[in-house]
Amino acid sequence: MDEALFLALISEHQGIIHKVCRLYRDIREDREDLFQEITFQLWKSHQTFKNESKISTWIYRIALNTAIASFRKKKHAIEYSPVLHDLADEQPMKNLPFVKSVYSMR
Numbered sequence: 001m002d003e004a005l006f007l008a009l010i011s012e013h014q015g016i017i018h019k020v021c022r023l024y025r026d027i028r029e030d031r032e033d034l035f036q037e038i039t040f041q042l043w044k045s046h047q048t049f050k051n052e053s054k055i056s057t058w059i060y061r062i063a064l065n066t067a068i069a070s071f072r073k074k075k076h077a078i079e080y081s082p083v084l085h086d087l088a089d090e091q092p093m094k095n096l097p098f099v100k101s102v103y104s105m106r
Contacts, residue, residue: 001046010039013059020060024067038063060083 009016019036021031042062049058087092 006043006046009059010042013056016056016060017063019069020063024071033039034067038066038068041066 017035018031019039021034025031025034042059045062049055
């Protein structure tokens with residue numbers, strides 16, 4: 001497959017790739033990076049396409065596998081609060097509205 005045919009194929013089926021990118025990335029720049037990575041993976045593996053399935057199915061599988069692999073690699077930052085909020089310091093449990101109603105039933 002030559003470059004022009006590959007680019008035409010990507011253009012024709014770009015909706016599939018965009019859909020996968022939107023599912024796995026929230027930020028526009030990350031989606032663009034993922035789109036580029038999927039396109040690269042398609043280019044690297046286009047020689048292995050065996051015509052045993054539709055081309056759209058093959059593109060979807062490559063896109064999905066690439067997205068999952070990159071999702072696993074990407075480290076998501078966990079933010080911690082510098083001070084933990086302690087409810088016990090605010091008010092005793094008996095002063096909470098629900099607990100008051102339970103105590104008044106006794």
